[in-house]
Each structure stands twice: as C-alpha cells, then as structure tokens.
Amino acid sequence: MKNYKIWIKLSLLCGLFILSSFRVDIKFHIESDYLKITIDDKGSIKSLFDKSKEKEYFSNGQSSPILSLYKKSTYIHPEKAVYNKTAQTISLYYPSKNIAIVKIINKGRYLRLELLSLSSSKDIEAIVWGPYQTTINQIVGETVGVVRDKEFALGIQALNINTIEGIPESGDNAGGGMFIDPLPGQQLPESLKDQIGKRVSIDVNKDGDLPDYVRMYRGSMAVKKPHGSELRLFSRNRNIPRIIGADASIQYVSAIDSDFLGSAIALFGCPESEVLNVIEAIELGEGLPHPMIDGVWTKRSRRPSEAYMLYEGSNMDHCLNYAKQANFRLVHIGDIFESWGHFGLRTKRFPNGAGDIKKFTAKAKDAGISIGIHTLTTFTGVNDAYVSPVPNDSLAKTGSSILLKDLGEDDRELFIKDPLWFNNMGTTHTIKIGDELIAYKSVSKEEPWRLEGLVRGQFKTVKAKHKVGDKVDKLANNSYNGFLPDIYLQQKYAKRLAEVCNETGIDLMDFDGFEGLEATGHGTYGENKFISEWYKTLDRDRLVCGSNTAHYFWHIYSFMNWGEPWYSGLRESQINYRIENQRYFQRNYMPGMLGWFKIDPSYRPEEIEWIQARSAAFDAGYLLRIDESIEKSGFKNHFFEAIREWQKARNSRAFSNAQIEMFKDPKKEFHLKKLTDSSWELYPVRLSMGNEHKFREVQTGEPVASHFNIENSFGAQPVQFYIEANTIEGNKTATITNLKLEINKFQVIEIDESIKAGDKLMCDGQVLYLCDATWNKLKELKIGSMPHWDEGKNEVVITSDFSGEQSPVLKFDFKTIGKPEAVKSIIDQ
Structure with missing residues (x-):
C-alpha cells in the first residue's frame, strides 16, 4: 500500500511536470513586435503593454475576455483558460459547459486570433471578440477599428466577412449614431445643457444640416468610454432565424448557412506613425482586399482625395472639355443603366451599350481622365425583369x-x-x-x-x-419605391456590376444606395458578402465610393463623399454636416471629401472660391456638378481658372498652416491670384451680403431710401459691389429708375439705366457693368469717378424711383478685399 501511494504521488508530479511544459494557468504573455498582452487564467486580458515605451494601455478594473459567448441577450465570459504554447491555442471554458479553442499566432506586427471550435455551439447566438478595454480616448476610429494618441495605437481588424463590427445586442448594421456633444468653445442652448451625451435623430436631407453641437459616429468597432475606449468585433450564428426591428419596421430573417466558426481577427499595438504599415501587413498577410491605384496602395495614394466632376449632360465631348479646363482627372458620368437590377447598358447616351461606353472611357484615358459611374447598388426598379412581368422569388x-x-x-x-x-x-x-x-x-x-x-x-x-x-x-421596399434582392439574389447583382466595370473600362464605381443591402436582415455581413463578391470578380482594382461604410468595406473603398447642395444656398447647405464628416475621415485614416457641389450659371467667382477655400482647409476633395448650363455664365472662364489654381496650390502643399486654419471658418472668403505656375497671391475678402432696397409706402415727396453700414477692415480701396434685381410676384415689367448710391455722404454713383427683374449690375472697382441674369456683360455704365471705401465703417444710402409696388427688389452684396499673402508650392505635382 505504501508503494502504491508513492506511485500515485510520482504520477501526479509527472503529470504536473508534463502539463507545465504546455500550459500556464495563472497568467501568460503573448507578444507581437510592439505589444505584449497578458492574459489571466480566466481568459481575460490584464495588460496591453507598449514594449518600446514601457507603458500600460489596459484599463484596470474592466472586464476584457479574449472571447465572449452571447445567448438570449446575455454575455457568457470564460471562467478558465489553458494556454498550449506548443499548439499556440487557448482553451476557454465557460460556465455554460462550452469550450472554445482559439488559435493565437504572433505574426510579427500583429497577433492573429481564430476561433477553431466551440463545443455545443448550436444554441449560442454569437461570439464576441472582447470587448477589449483600453485607456486611449484621444482619437477613436469607429470604422477602421483603431484607437490612438500621439504616441501609440491599439487596433483590431476583422479577417473574414462573417466577423463584423460592434456587439450583437446593437444589431448587425455597424452601429454608430448622432449625439449631443459640443466641441470646446461651442455653446449649447440652455434647454440642452443637461442633455450632453444624449442620442438624437437628425435627417440632414430633410433638416438641411446638423446643429454644430452634434457629433456623428458611423460605426461601433471602436467606441469612446469613460475609462478610455473599447474595441469589439463579433460573429453571429446565422443558422438561427431571427426577428429584428419592431412595430412597423419588424422583419423576419431566415436562417442561412453561416456561423462563427473560423471567425478571425488581427489584434495589434504599434507606434501611431506605424498604423497604416501594420494594416497593410495584415491585408497582405491575411488575403484581405488590397487595392492599388497607379501602383500605390489606395490608402497612401493622393488620388482618392482629389476633386472631381459630375457630368450628366448628353454631349460627352463637352464632358471631357469641361474636365480638361478645370484639370479634373476623374469624371463621374452618373447613371448609365437601362434599369436597376439587371443593369443593362443601352441608353440614349450610349445606344450600343458597353461598346460605346468602352470607346468613351478609352478616349478619356487618352486625355488623362478616368471615368466613373453611379449605381443605386441593389435598389431594384419596378420596370426591371426581376420585378415585372414575373417577379423573382428572391426579392427581399x-x-x-x-x-x-x-x-x-x-x-x-x-x-x-x-x-x-x-x-x-x-x-x-x-x-x-x-x-x-x-x-x-x-x-x-x-x-x-x-x-x-x-x-x-x-x-x-x-x-x-x-x-x-x-x-x-x-x-421590402427601397427608398425610391422599388424593391430589393435577398442575400442570395444580391450576389448576382454584385457579379453583374463587376462585369459592367470589366466590360466598359470605367475606373470608379459609386455605390449609392449601399444601405439597401441591410434589407437582407443580415446587416453588415450582407454588405460584406456583396462587396467581396464584386471585388473578387473585377479584372483590376477600381476607385470606389458609396453612400454607406463599414469596416470590411474600408479595405476596398477609396473615399466616401457625403454632403449635398440641394437643401439651401451654397454656403448653407449641410455645412456643419460636411465639416463633421472631415472629423470622421481623420479618425479613420480616410481621405477628406467635402461632398457634392454644383456650378449654377447664376454663381459668381466668389461662390467657386468659397468651395476651394474649404477644400484647402481640410485637404479635402469634392464633387462638382457641371453641365451645359455653364455656357450661359459670364464667369465660366473665371470658374475653371479658380478650380485649377486652388487645387494646384492645395495639392502642392502651398498654403501655410495659418492660412489653412483661416480657411476652416466657413464665414470667411478668399481670392487666389495666379502669379506663376508655382506661386500665387492670397487675398482675404469680405462680402456684406443680402442688403435689400425695395419699394415701400412713404410720405408724398419723400424718397425711398435704404441705409446700410459696411465695415471695411482692409484699408481704403475702390468700391466693389454686385446688384441683383429680383422679381416681385413674377412681375417682369415693373422697373426701378434713377438709382443712386451715396457713400459716406459725399461720394455718389448715379445710374442712368432702367432696371427690371433679372437684371444684374457689377462694379469691380474700376468699371460698372449692366449684366444679364447670368452675369454676361451687356454694357458699361458711365458713372464718373469711382468712389472709395474708407477703412472702418462706411455709410451707404440708396435711393431710387419705383414704377410701382411690384418693382423688383434690389439685393446688394458689397465687397472689400485685403492685402495679399504669398503662396508658393513646396512639392512638385
């Protein structure tokens, strides 16, 4: 018996010795080039350690399991972990009796984690990577999945399409939202001062803009927390049918053959300056999309941040001519399809379909111009063969x-x-x-x-x-009163749209309506599946943009471009929204894009230069819609010159940091004057806009007079102004005569011209011109000597005779201009 007990003890000791060579059940460390992670015997991270600076980035006191299980709205955390160093696996034991095997490999710049198996996984709805808690909250990239300060960054990347951002109880649509969160210096209305952090719902296409105190987040892969930030990805068991939404938005989501086995992520920490290098290594090492433009990885190329043109006219020669005059290297030609769904290509502009389009893209390429097109992705028209006359069984x-x-x-x-x-x-x-x-x-x-x-x-x-x-x-409907495909039929759309690229030679695909993919009920996974199919079917890489964004799509798209001109005047339409988007781009290693603008023939050079200054402010491109109506404008050549010179100065890094900061204020105006091919003069401009002179009842013999005070902070200079005569109740025959401008009580401009609705006048400091409705000069008006603005306040009194109460309203915009600053290129383009 004594020998037997000795044998038992020896056996236990040997067993412990053998186990100790393979496992650590207190704490163990896993390292990459820059990061050391400590994991405890319960499978939770306890340290995220910057090896080079010897600094801790894990937030103590927070739960941070390597892998959580999710079932019936409850997270199940591991209660035991065993690390097998030889096999490079962690076995995670859960109170639900599930055992997960996670492969974890040091790939140099990052760690690769993959779920190899999960026992009794049938009733588990999702697995969650983390969430991983950090102390960093300076910059939180909600889509790219990177949080960083000035020195160090921590990040995660999904390595396959069934691993998506966020956490399962928040749904599958990438998360994000709008919140009341004023920036330093911004004032909240008194009624909102106790609402900071509250989620709000704003439709910028209905409301016209965001309030400046609202912050917008477009994802939830990385989120700010009181202790710093949180990184999280998850993968759902889609073999389990679900019901999503509620009330009038309820939807049944059928089971499909996809689960979380094989879900994989990359986890990394690195110096902030190395983030893109690490992500590139992950893309190349893990077979993720890695699009190249002109031999350069898209994420490093300047091409995606260039301004470009939208042309929707019928004369494609005009299209290329306008692009050349503005020096645009990319032209978006809009929708080219017979119908949405089957995406046929025979239209009025291209009657022979793909052949005609390919000839045009080849002609554009010879001119150094790339061509892009627009699609509403999976929006399906009611005239398409997927709907009529026999509807497809796979409509969503x-x-x-x-x-x-x-x-x-x-x-x-x-x-x-x-x-x-x-x-x-x-x-x-x-x-x-x-x-x-x-x-x-x-x-x-x-x-x-x-x-x-x-x-x-x-x-x-x-x-x-x-x-x-x-x-x-x-x-299910799309937002244009049509339909949408389910998750199976959408793959046919993806292949067809890739075939369109291959057949026509186009260089940009604009996936508008990308959010329609959510109609499958599978959210970001459905989007990933679609865009992966499209990308794999291409014959070469393309520029890509769209209406919606997500983490996997981040690897594929070149830029996003949100903000539209249809909702107010040029300087007001979605301005806060456009600027808020720049913050998103900067957080997520994306090129700046200001959204869409248009050239209206009624614009003046100041409107175009306003766009250019904002482009320079954020080093952001934009889309400019141009069509044949530009031919009506008396300022057409001024427009093209302003676009060329401002964009050349921006792309050659000519503007100083101080100038760029000035450009960020949308209330400030500037003029750029070309000196040489690499130097300019930058003038500050002030416009006093919207001053109105109009008919009103006065005493007999009393003149109708309008009084304005114009501030000139730039020094004495010749008077400049614009006048627009706007119709009253559609009356185009009533007139204004004997118009007189008295400046500072002694300088007078008398205009001996009858002015009717639609007329415009322009004084450039040298000559006064009568113009038509689109600023074409009709005649020079003689006024004697040109008045001057004094430095400081200037009083302007305007009088006139009116032919009646329906005489036009005169709108005056007074202009002053300051001394120039030198601007010079510092890099060759």
Whole structure:
C-alpha cells in the first residue's frame, strides 16, 4: 500500500511536470513586435503593454475576455483558460459547459486570433471578440477599428466577412449614431445643457444640416468610454432565424448557412506613425482586399482625395472639355443603366451599350481622365425583369404568412393566418403570391385577419387565382419605391456590376444606395458578402465610393463623399454636416471629401472660391456638378481658372498652416491670384451680403431710401459691389429708375439705366457693368469717378424711383478685399 501511494504521488508530479511544459494557468504573455498582452487564467486580458515605451494601455478594473459567448441577450465570459504554447491555442471554458479553442499566432506586427471550435455551439447566438478595454480616448476610429494618441495605437481588424463590427445586442448594421456633444468653445442652448451625451435623430436631407453641437459616429468597432475606449468585433450564428426591428419596421430573417466558426481577427499595438504599415501587413498577410491605384496602395495614394466632376449632360465631348479646363482627372458620368437590377447598358447616351461606353472611357484615358459611374447598388426598379412581368422569388421580404381562403382573380381582400409582417407596409404596400404582385391598402383591425383594398396585377404582373395554404410574402421596399434582392439574389447583382466595370473600362464605381443591402436582415455581413463578391470578380482594382461604410468595406473603398447642395444656398447647405464628416475621415485614416457641389450659371467667382477655400482647409476633395448650363455664365472662364489654381496650390502643399486654419471658418472668403505656375497671391475678402432696397409706402415727396453700414477692415480701396434685381410676384415689367448710391455722404454713383427683374449690375472697382441674369456683360455704365471705401465703417444710402409696388427688389452684396499673402508650392505635382 505504501508503494502504491508513492506511485500515485510520482504520477501526479509527472503529470504536473508534463502539463507545465504546455500550459500556464495563472497568467501568460503573448507578444507581437510592439505589444505584449497578458492574459489571466480566466481568459481575460490584464495588460496591453507598449514594449518600446514601457507603458500600460489596459484599463484596470474592466472586464476584457479574449472571447465572449452571447445567448438570449446575455454575455457568457470564460471562467478558465489553458494556454498550449506548443499548439499556440487557448482553451476557454465557460460556465455554460462550452469550450472554445482559439488559435493565437504572433505574426510579427500583429497577433492573429481564430476561433477553431466551440463545443455545443448550436444554441449560442454569437461570439464576441472582447470587448477589449483600453485607456486611449484621444482619437477613436469607429470604422477602421483603431484607437490612438500621439504616441501609440491599439487596433483590431476583422479577417473574414462573417466577423463584423460592434456587439450583437446593437444589431448587425455597424452601429454608430448622432449625439449631443459640443466641441470646446461651442455653446449649447440652455434647454440642452443637461442633455450632453444624449442620442438624437437628425435627417440632414430633410433638416438641411446638423446643429454644430452634434457629433456623428458611423460605426461601433471602436467606441469612446469613460475609462478610455473599447474595441469589439463579433460573429453571429446565422443558422438561427431571427426577428429584428419592431412595430412597423419588424422583419423576419431566415436562417442561412453561416456561423462563427473560423471567425478571425488581427489584434495589434504599434507606434501611431506605424498604423497604416501594420494594416497593410495584415491585408497582405491575411488575403484581405488590397487595392492599388497607379501602383500605390489606395490608402497612401493622393488620388482618392482629389476633386472631381459630375457630368450628366448628353454631349460627352463637352464632358471631357469641361474636365480638361478645370484639370479634373476623374469624371463621374452618373447613371448609365437601362434599369436597376439587371443593369443593362443601352441608353440614349450610349445606344450600343458597353461598346460605346468602352470607346468613351478609352478616349478619356487618352486625355488623362478616368471615368466613373453611379449605381443605386441593389435598389431594384419596378420596370426591371426581376420585378415585372414575373417577379423573382428572391426579392427581399419582411415576412410571410399563408392564405386562409381561396383568392379569386378579382377579389379585393384576402385572408391571412398572421398579420404581423404586413404592418411593415413600405411605400408600395406590395405582397407576392406566386407570380402575382398585389398592392393592399390596409390590414384589418380584427380577426379574421385580412389585407384590404387590393390592387391586383401590380407592376404589370398577371392576375391569378390562389389557393388556401399558398404563401403570401410581404416585399421590402427601397427608398425610391422599388424593391430589393435577398442575400442570395444580391450576389448576382454584385457579379453583374463587376462585369459592367470589366466590360466598359470605367475606373470608379459609386455605390449609392449601399444601405439597401441591410434589407437582407443580415446587416453588415450582407454588405460584406456583396462587396467581396464584386471585388473578387473585377479584372483590376477600381476607385470606389458609396453612400454607406463599414469596416470590411474600408479595405476596398477609396473615399466616401457625403454632403449635398440641394437643401439651401451654397454656403448653407449641410455645412456643419460636411465639416463633421472631415472629423470622421481623420479618425479613420480616410481621405477628406467635402461632398457634392454644383456650378449654377447664376454663381459668381466668389461662390467657386468659397468651395476651394474649404477644400484647402481640410485637404479635402469634392464633387462638382457641371453641365451645359455653364455656357450661359459670364464667369465660366473665371470658374475653371479658380478650380485649377486652388487645387494646384492645395495639392502642392502651398498654403501655410495659418492660412489653412483661416480657411476652416466657413464665414470667411478668399481670392487666389495666379502669379506663376508655382506661386500665387492670397487675398482675404469680405462680402456684406443680402442688403435689400425695395419699394415701400412713404410720405408724398419723400424718397425711398435704404441705409446700410459696411465695415471695411482692409484699408481704403475702390468700391466693389454686385446688384441683383429680383422679381416681385413674377412681375417682369415693373422697373426701378434713377438709382443712386451715396457713400459716406459725399461720394455718389448715379445710374442712368432702367432696371427690371433679372437684371444684374457689377462694379469691380474700376468699371460698372449692366449684366444679364447670368452675369454676361451687356454694357458699361458711365458713372464718373469711382468712389472709395474708407477703412472702418462706411455709410451707404440708396435711393431710387419705383414704377410701382411690384418693382423688383434690389439685393446688394458689397465687397472689400485685403492685402495679399504669398503662396508658393513646396512639392512638385
């Protein structure tokens, strides 16, 4: 018995010795080139250590498991971890009796983590990488997945499309949102001072802009926390069907063959200056998309930040001519498709389809110009063959039920088993039964459940009889009153759009409507699946932009360009929104883009230079919409020259830091004058805008006088101004005569010209001109000597005679200009 006990002790000792050579069950360390991670025996990170600076970046007191499980809205954290150094695996044991095996490999600049297996995984809804807690909160890149300060950065990258940003309870659409969070120096309205941090919902396309105190985040892979920040990715078991949304946005999401096994991430820490080098190493090492432009990785190229042009006219020779005059190297020619869905290419501009487009892209290439096109991605038109006359079975739906009663060809109501999904009516109120599309007006309020007010044979489908038990699908709509594909059909769209690129030779694909991919119910995973298919089908890399962004897409797209000109005047339309986007781009290693602008023939050079100064302020490109209406403008050549010279100065790093800071104020105006091919003069400009002189009732014999005070902070100079005569109630015959401007009580401009609605006048400090509605000079007006602005305050009194109360309103914009600063290129372009 004694010998037996000795044998038992020896066996235990040997076992412990053997185990100790493979495992550490207190704490163990895993290192990459720059980062040392300490993990405890419960599978949680306890240290994120910068090896070079010997500085800790883990936030003590926070839970940070290597891998969490998610089930029924609950996180399950590991309670035990065993590290096998030889196999390079960590076995994680959970209280739910699950065991996860995670492979962890030092790849030099980063650590690669992959979920190899999970026992009893059938009832686990998702796995979560982390979340990983850090002390860094200076710059939090919510899409790229990198948090950083001036010295060090920590980051994670998803290595496959089934690993997506965020956490599972927040849904699959990448997260983010808008929050009340004023910047230093910004004043909140008194009613909002207790609302800091509150989420708000703002539609900039309806409201026109963001309040300046609202911050916008477009993802949730990295989020700011009180202790610093949090990095997180997750992967969902999509073999489990789900219900998402609520009320009128509820949707049933069918199971598909995709789960979290094989989910993999890269985890890294590095000096801040090395972040892009590390991400490039991850892309190349892990087979992620790594697009190149002109032999340069897109993320390092200057091409994605260049200004470019949108042309939607019919004369493609004009298109290239305008691009050359403005020195644009990229031209977006808009939508080229017969219909959305099948994406045929025979249109009025290109009657022979792909062949015509390819000839045009080749001609543009010979001129040094790349051509881009626009698509609404998976938006499907009601005229497309996927909808009419026979609808495809893979159109996306919000849910389904079955018929409880036979439906005749002319019946105007139908009986269904479950009304739940049909309250999500969408814009077309469309259901699909077999090959018929049917619109309905409403859902009954009581049983038996009925769809009422039917319109049969919608969108030229064929009316038919339907039997009890037939499936009734409620179709999902896009925001343009059309439809969308499910996650299977969308892959056909992806391949077709790649084929369009290959067939036509275009160099930019603009995926507008990218958010429509969320209609599959699989959110960012659906987006990843689509864009991965498109990218793999290309014959070469392209420039890419779109309406929506996510982490995997970050590797593929070249730039994003949000902000539109349709909602107010040039200087007001979505200005805060455009500037807030620049903060997002800077956080996420993306090129600056200011959004879309247009050239209107009524614009003056100041409008175009306003755009250019903001472009220089944020080193941001923009899209400028130009069409044949520019031919009407008296300032056409001024426009093209301003675009060329400002963009040349920006791209050659000619502006000083002080000048760039001035440009960031959207209320400031500037003029750039070319001296040589590499030098300019920069003038500060002040416009006193919107001063109105108009008819009003006065005493008999009293002149109608308007008084304005014009501040000139630049020193004495000749008077400059613009006058626009705007119609009253559409009256184009009423006039203004004997117009007189009295400046500082002794200088007078008398205009001996009858002014009608639509007329414009321009004084450039030397000559006064009468112009037409688009600033073409009609005649020079004689005024004697040119008045001067005094430095400081100037009083302007305007009088005139009116032919009646419907005489036009005169709008005066007074202009002063300061002394120039030198601007000189510091790099060759």
